[in-house]
Amino acid sequence: MAQVVIRNLNKKFDNEVHAVKDVNLEIRDKEFVVLVGPSGCGKTTTLRMVAGLESITSGNVLIGDKVVNDLPPMDRDIAMVFQNYALYPHMSVYQNMAFGLKMRKFERAEIEQRVHAAADILGIHELLQRKPRQLSGGQRQRVALGRAIVRHPQVFLFDEPLSNLDAKLRVQMRVELKKLHDRLGTTAIYVTHDQVEAMTLGDRVVVMKDGLVQQVGEPLELYNTPANRFVAGFIGSPAMNFAAVTVSDGGGALWAGNDGLRIKVPAPLSNRIGAYVGKPLTMGIRPEDLRIANGADPTDLSFGAVVEVVEKLGSEILLDVKVGGGSMVASVEPTTLTKVRDQVRLAINPDRLHFFDNASEAAI
Amino acid sequence: MIEGAKWKRWVFFYIPLAVFIFSLLFPFYWMIITTVRPDAELYRPWNAPNYTPFWTTRPTWEHVDYLLSETLFSTWMLNTMLIALASTAISLFCGLLAGYALSRLKFPFAGSLGTGIFVTYLVPQTLLFIPLADIIRNFHLGDTPWALILTYPTFLIPFCTWLMMGYFKAIPKELEECARIDGASRFKAMIYIIFPIAVPGILSAGIFAFTLSWNEFIYALVFLSSPEQKTVPVGVTSELIRGDVFFWGPLMAGALLGSIPVAMVYSFFVEHYVAGLTGSVKG
Ligand SMILES: Nc1ncnc2c1ncn2[C@@H]1O[C@H](COP(=O)(O)OP(=O)(O)OP(=O)(O)O)[C@@H](O)[C@H]1O
Ligand SMILES: [Mg+2]
Numbered sequence: 080m081a082q083v084v085i086r087n088l089n090k091k092f093d094n095e096v097h098a099v100k101d102v103n104l105e106i107r108d109k110e111f112v113v114l115v116g117p118s119g120c121g122k123t124t125t126l127r128m129v130a131g132l133e134s135i136t137s138g139n140v141l142i143g144d145k146v147v148n149d150l151p152p153m154d155r156d157i158a159m160v161f162q163n164y165a166l167y168p169h170m171s172v173y174q175n176m177a178f179g180l181k182m183r184k185f186e187r188a189e190i191e192q193r194v195h196a197a198a199d200i201l202g203i204h205e206l207l208q209r210k211p212r213q214l215s216g217g218q219r220q221r222v223a224l225g226r227a228i229v230r231h232p233q234v235f236l237f238d239e240p241l242s243n244l245d246a247k248l249r250v251q252m253r254v255e256l257k258k259l260h261d262r263l264g265t266t267a268i269y270v271t272h273d274q275v276e277a278m279t280l281g282d283r284v285v286v287m288k289d290g291l292v293q294q295v296g297e298p299l300e301l302y303n304t305p306a307n308r309f310v311a312g313f314i315g316s317p318a319m320n321f322a323a324v325t326v327s328d329g330g331g332a333l334w335a336g337n338d339g340l341r342i343k344v345p346a347p348l349s350n351r352i353g354a355y356v357g358k359p360l361t362m363g364i365r366p367e368d369l370r371i372a373n374g375a376d377p378t379d380l381s382f383g384a385v386v387e388v389v390e391k392l393g394s395e396i397l398l399d400v401k402v403g404g405g406s407m408v409a410s411v412e413p414t415t416l417t418k419v420r421d422q423v424r425l426a427i428n429p430d431r432l433h434f435f436d437n438a439s440e441a442a443i
Numbered sequence: 444m445i446e447g448a449k450w451k452r453w454v455f456f457y458i459p460l461a462v463f464i465f466s467l468l469f470p471f472y473w474m475i476i477t478t479v480r481p482d483a484e485l486y487r488p489w490n491a492p493n494y495t496p497f498w499t500t501r502p503t504w505e506h507v508d509y510l511l512s513e514t515l516f517s518t519w520m521l522n523t524m525l526i527a528l529a530s531t532a533i534s535l536f537c538g539l540l541a542g543y544a545l546s547r548l549k550f551p552f553a554g555s556l557g558t559g560i561f562v563t564y565l566v567p568q569t570l571l572f573i574p575l576a577d578i579i580r581n582f583h584l585g586d587t588p589w590a591l592i593l594t595y596p597t598f599l600i601p602f603c604t605w606l607m608m609g610y611f612k613a614i615p616k617e618l619e620e621c622a623r624i625d626g627a628s629r630f631k632a633m634i635y636i637i638f639p640i641a642v643p644g645i646l647s648a649g650i651f652a653f654t655l656s657w658n659e660f661i662y663a664l665v666f667l668s669s670p671e672q673k674t675v676p677v678g679v680t681s682e683l684i685r686g687d688v689f690f691w692g693p694l695m696a697g698a699l700l701g702s703i704p705v706a707m708v709y710s711f712f713v714e715h716y717v718a719g720l721t722g723s724v725k726g
Binding site for chain 1: 615617618620621622623624625626627628631635636639640
């Protein structure tokens with residue numbers, strides 16, 4: 080068990096592609112940290128530098144209290160699960176799981192005991208004599224996990240381990256991974272581009288973009304108080320609605336408005352956006368913070384919209400609506416009766432409004 | 444399989460297949476027929492009344508007997524076998540390591556080195572044998588098996604290297620990375636993971652190298668002179684064609700017997716060999 084510290088980590092490929100830029104992270108002992116971000120943002124590269132598979136251009140990686148920059152992968156006491164599982168095709172499941180222990184010169188009895196213990200945890204006892212090609216995707220995934228846990232490493236590294244599974248199996252394995260981590264308590268770094276996976280698995284989530292860390296925080300922290308427009312749009316599904324608005328002063332309050340809406344900014348927020356009066360801003364509101372307005376809703380916290388698409392998901396209905404020149408998505412009660420081209424009034428939850436600076440994209 | 448009407452299957456599948464099989468197998472059939480045809484029939488003019496080019500009514504072993512008793516054929520077979528095995532072993536060993544290095548290690552000029560090796564493979568033997576003859580003479584290796592064992596790798600190593608390079612590149616690099624995280628050094632990962640997976644590729648490189656050296660003609664013709672040192676292709680053609688007289692029967696018997704070991708090697712490894720050519724690494 081160990082903490083992992085990443086200090087000012089940089090990676091340049093061939094002195095051209097700057098894939099990882101000044102990443103700083105402190106991963107505590109027993110913590111499950113998820114790196115998430117769009118394709119090509121440098122997640123895998125960061126993970127591979129921790130594993131020792133990629134050289135470090137500058138910065139430090141510490142595992143435990145030791146700088147491991149120059150240690151080969153085998154001496155870092157880590158285990159990695161790859162996206163394509165990387166099971167050794169010519170070895171049986173048992174041999175696959177035992178390989179790491181054999182290389183480290185464990186006693187036969189100890190190897191056997193550990194492999195069987197891991198097989199018990201993952202429920203793959205009856206597969207031990209099979210070859211990888213005789214396994215289904217989910218079973219391969221378990222074997223790859225088993226191969227990682229038999230070694231009792233200090234840190235687990237996962238690179239999109241679930242992305243080759245079908246949707247249902249992915250959800251199931253996600254739960255199992257979570258349980259496994261609770262049981263073993265090994266520090267883990269997990270890479271994914273799926274924000275749902277990140278939110279459900281991570282003790283903390285690191286959002287990356289273009290090699291830069293955008294925000295580090297607990298899942299709900301990212302959801303409730305995104306640091307910038309990118310994080311706000313990336314976390315949450317369906318994604319947050321953004322509207323270009325201009326701030327104006329009137330009647331003792333600040334108003335955010337454009338051609339389709341005019342919202343009275345609630346008091347705590349107006350202190351922060353006071354400096355933007357007369358200037359353009361981006362307003363963000365999540366679909367789940369919009370609802371069909373009823374008579375009791377004040378008009379300064381609601382706006383009119385025209386329904387364009389109705390997506391009935393069962394537990395909720397998503398309305399794609401047109402608001403002035405822009406469009407938004409609202410998540411409303413499944414009992415709502417609306418049809419395409421209906422005129423509706425949407426009310427917002429004023430406590431959950433977000434504002435972003437247009438230039439820096441940072442949250443205000 | 445081809446879908447649709449019956450005639451389509453005939454036109455696009457059965458007939459082309461039959462033509463293909465016929466043109467492939469006919470030379471072998473001709474070889475066998477000529478081997479067992481008595482001399483009287485062999486040299487009968489085409490317009491003779493009982494001319495039967497495609498079969499014989501009185502098969503005979505006399506040509507095979509002649510080949511085995513009157514020529515040094517068995518010695519040639521042994522020579523060829525020894526030379527082919529030795530040069531294949533050398534080439535496979537070097538090609539395996541070079542192919543691995545070129546496909547997996549990052550070092551300066553790795554790319555251009557790979558291309559360079561391929562270019563040496565393209566230099567025709569008919570050009571290369573002249574300088575090589577000089578080298579062989581300087582080392583006093585002329586007329587010994589070493590002349591061939593050491594020169595065949597000049598074209599076999601580039602060949603094996605390229606074949607193995609392609610094969611290694613097709614093996615996902617995660618396998619090796621995983622092994623190295625699991626505690627294997629690069630060398631151990633190569634021995635325990637990469638080579639076992641590459642067995643089909645290694646086999647096909649070996650078979651090709653063996654066949655190429657078994658059939659090689661120019662170097663054997665130039666570097667060997669005494670009859671008891673010769674290889675099968677050179678021995679048969681030089682001893683059984685005297686001036687403009689072709690001893691067709693023994694010649695064909697030699698060709699037939701000489702191709703048996705190659706055919707055996709092929710059929711023995713055919714499963715792996717086919718897998719090697721299609722380069723399939725199943726996870
Ligand atoms: N070996 C390499 N040589 C050059 N550039 C590379 C190399 N590996 C990755 N890159 C570049 O570095 C950047 C980050 O790549 P990385 O694989 O870390 O992305 P990622 O976040 O894991 O994306 P994905 O979700 O698609 O896996 C990309 O722009 C990629 O093109
Ligand atoms: Mg990746």
